[in-house]
Amino acid sequence: MPVDIDIAKVARLARLALNDEELAGYRQQCEVILEHAALVQTLPTEGVTPTSHPLPRTNAFREDVITECLDREEVLAQAPERDGDYFLVPRILDEP
Amino acid sequence: MSDLADLTLAAAAGGLRSGDLSAVELLEAVHRRAAMTEANLHAYLTLDREGAARAAVGADAGFKRGADLGPLQGIPVALKDNMVTRGLETTCSSKILAGYLPPYDGTATTRLRAGGAVILGKTNLDEFAMGSSTENSAYGTSRNPWDPDRVPGGSSGGSAAAVAAGSAMVAFGSDTGGSIRQPAALCGIVGMKPTYGLVSRYGLIAFASSLDQIGPLARSVEDAVAALEVVGGYDPADSTSYPGAVPDYRSGLESGVSGLRIGVVTELNGAGIEPAVQAAVNRTLDQLENAGATIVQLSLPSVEYALSAYYLIAPAECSANLARFDGVRYGLRRLGENVEEMMSNTRAEGFGPEVTRRILLGTYALSAGYYDAFYGQAQRVRTLIIRDFQAAYEQADVLVSPTSPTTAFPIGARTDDPLSMYMSDVCTIPSNLSGDPAISVPVGLDDAGLPIGFQVMAPALGEPVMFRVAAEVERLAAFGVRAPLASSEVG
Numbered sequence: 001m002p003v004d005i006d007i008a009k010v011a012r013l014a015r016l017a018l019n020d021e022e023l024a025g026y027r028q029q030c031e032v033i034l035e036h037a038a039l040v041q042t043l044p045t046e047g048v049t050p051t052s053h054p055l056p057r058t059n060a061f062r063e064d065v066i067t068e069c070l071d072r073e074e075v076l077a078q079a080p081e082r083d084g085d086y087f088l089v090p091r092i093l094d095e096p
Numbered sequence: 097m098s099d100l101a102d103l104t105l106a107a108a109a110g111g112l113r114s115g116d117l118s119a120v121e122l123l124e125a126v127h128r129r130a131a132m133t134e135a136n137l138h139a140y141l142t143l144d145r146e147g148a149a150r151a152a153v154g155a156d157a158g159f160k161r162g163a164d165l166g167p168l169q170g171i172p173v174a175l176k177d178n179m180v181t182r183g184l185e186t187t188c189s190s191k192i193l194a195g196y197l198p199p200y201d202g203t204a205t206t207r208l209r210a211g212g213a214v215i216l217g218k219t220n221l222d223e224f225a226m227g228s229s230t231e232n233s234a235y236g237t238s239r240n241p242w243d244p245d246r247v248p249g250g251s252s253g254g255s256a257a258a259v260a261a262g263s264a265m266v267a268f269g270s271d272t273g274g275s276i277r278q279p280a281a282l283c284g285i286v287g288m289k290p291t292y293g294l295v296s297r298y299g300l301i302a303f304a305s306s307l308d309q310i311g312p313l314a315r316s317v318e319d320a321v322a323a324l325e326v327v328g329g330y331d332p333a334d335s336t337s338y339p340g341a342v343p344d345y346r347s348g349l350e351s352g353v354s355g356l357r358i359g360v361v362t363e364l365n366g367a368g369i370e371p372a373v374q375a376a377v378n379r380t381l382d383q384l385e386n387a388g389a390t391i392v393q394l395s396l397p398s399v400e401y402a403l404s405a406y407y408l409i410a411p412a413e414c415s416a417n418l419a420r421f422d423g424v425r426y427g428l429r430r431l432g433e434n435v436e437e438m439m440s441n442t443r444a445e446g447f448g449p450e451v452t453r454r455i456l457l458g459t460y461a462l463s464a465g466y467y468d469a470f471y472g473q474a475q476r477v478r479t480l481i482i483r484d485f486q487a488a489y490e491q492a493d494v495l496v497s498p499t500s501p502t503t504a505f506p507i508g509a510r511t512d513d514p515l516s517m518y519m520s521d522v523c524t525i526p527s528n529l530s531g532d533p534a535i536s537v538p539v540g541l542d543d544a545g546l547p548i549g550f551q552v553m554a555p556a557l558g559e560p561v562m563f564r565v566a567a568e569v570e571r572l573a574a575f576g577v578r579a580p581l582a583s584s585e586v587g
Contacts, residue, residue, distance in 0.1 A: 010459050014415060015419075015440045015443055016452060018442050018454065026456055030456055033453075034457065037405075037474070039401055039404040040404045040405050041473055045473060049475045049479055055336070057336065059337070063533050070200055075199045077199075080424070080428070081488055087424055088238065089438070
């Protein structure tokens with residue numbers, strides 16, 4: 001069955017700044033792939049529980065012991081921009 | 097054998113213990129091989145010569161002291177570049193992680209180091225492990241040692257090419273939909289995906305968390321066993337790690353297949369498989385029957401839908417996992433007017449086309465209004481596939497199929513048609529959805545002289561019977577041929 005994607009909306013949700021030409025290309029490819037993927041809709045699955053994980057486990061606990069943690073300097077050294085011990089990002093809130 | 101780089105791991109481990117060879121000599125031989133083959137193959141993104149030399153010296157000192165750290169002590173090992181290594185560049189073959197120096201080692205890497213392995217460097221892959229040819233790498237395509245005009249498969253194509261060519265004795269990769277087994281098949285080596293949860297995913301850069309599994313690529317089944325022994329087992333740092341005891345993989349290696357029931361999956365054999373590939377698989381089945389196995393035909397009807405379900409589930413999980421690449425904590429940043437624009441510009445520039453496509457697919461499949469029809473339905477189909485496998489394992493000890501429907505294809509042949517590329521994994525994807533172990537063993541060559549892989553699948557934690565059958569397949573096929581580029585005379 002044909003699939004119709006609002007590709008600009010999807011790209012916005014995914015935080016991908018794509019131009020119109022790129023969007024048109026991805027839209028066409030994604031529709032072809034989704035048409036094939038939509039085959040799953042032809043299988044009757046009433047009452048079938050969805051599987052999110054192959055070996056179901058809940059509440060994987062471990063002993064609460066103190067172990068070595070990541071070195072702060074080594075971590076922050078990878079930041080595109082930092083301010084002392086903080087990751088620096090462009091202003092999020094407007095000027096007061 | 098004239099060149100140490102061509103030894104199996106098992107033979108090298110013996111030589112290291114008898115004092116016939118040293119880890120330093122072994123490393124030098126592998127480095128010489130890499131110097132000959134890398135210009136053609138581009139298996140590696142990073143060779144860590146200093147780190148490897150230090151590890152080799154350390155391994156030799158250990159042997160002198162009488163310290164035996166296990167089967168990988170002193171063995172030159174390559175890691176796929178989506179396994180984080182402290183202080184050693186880890187890119188996932190993506191521009192978005194260019195220059196990234198991880199502040200920690202993944203658990204598999206930690207165990208390899210503790211086991212005295214000599215880590216050679218980081219191998220090429222399809223960006224973020226998304227692909228079946230390594231053509232999606234931002235740093236150039238790896239090539240097949242059997243024919244450099246063809247792909248080595250993927251996404252662990254660099255690891256497979258290195259092991260086949262002798263520029264690594266064993267390598268690790270990750271398998272989300274066949275990314276260890278398919279390149280192993282295309283490069284004429286052994287590649288194995290363990291039961292989900294058997295090897296910790298801590299420090300494996302996530303693609304699709306419910307499918308990803310680290311596993312070995314090796315020159316023999318026994319070598320794959322040795323490699324898995326070192327990295328497997330419970331890890332509290334991975335909440336999906338299997339908490340029970342690790343099975344004894346070795347016990348059945350010499351037992352043969354007499355009395356075993358081998359199920360041929362109707363849906364994964366015949367239609368859509370290249371005739372030469374199917375012929376090699378059928379020949380192997382005849383040999384297994386002659387060796388005392390019972391061959392049974394089994395139908396797993398829902399497996400026909402595995403590829404469709406996979407291309408909803410994997411992109412959905414990928415779109416969530418790759419949200420972390422936002423230009424804030426590591427990797428590339430491209431500026432914008434505000435934070436959201438900075439993130440969107442960074443991601444658009446940092447991700448290549450296949451990764452972008454899968455993020456878009458996954459975001460769509462998870463978005464309001466489409467979630468149940470696509471992602472939810474794929475998860476229900478996953479349940480049906482698991483049930484089909486469970487029913488099949490009532491009637492057979494292992495299931496078999498070709499690993500890849502074709503042998504290695506020419507570079508560029510499938511890059512313009514994503515769906516045809518996805519078909520490369522039609523035989524391997526079902527085991528990722530079910531979480532079960534599977535292995536590819538080389539069983540022959542097609543008319544063009546390209547290797548063919550035979551896949552053995554087993555139920556969860558069925559590694560012992562899987563390895564037992566794989567070892568017999570290996571003996572019966574007597575593949576033994578080496579990639580032309582692995583021959584020491586070729587430069």
